[in-house]
Amino acid sequence: MAEGAVLILVLLLAVAGPFVLYALIQSETDDVPTMDRTEAERTARRDSDEGRDGDVGWDDRNGRRR
Numbered sequence: 001m002a003e004g005a006v007l008i009l010v011l012l013l014a015v016a017g018p019f020v021l022y023a024l025i026q027s028e029t030d031d032v033p034t035m036d037r038t039e040a041e042r043t044a045r046r047d048s049d050e051g052r053d054g055d056v057g058w059d060d061r062n063g064r065r066r
Contacts, residue, residue: 035043
């Protein structure tokens with residue numbers, strides 16, 4: 001009898017789990033901010049320029065800092 005209850009519980013979780021995950025993900029995308037192209041470009045530039053002082057910190061092919 002206990003094995004049957006555990007089996008039903010596992011099957012219920014297997015069926016309900018994806019729906020719960022879907023609902024959680026869907027709730028995250030409800031209030032996505034929309035912006036026009038100009039505002040999006042400005043935001044992207046601001047995000048990529050934060051913390052930069054001109055040196056990106058990449059090495060060239062010879063291992064020297066640029």
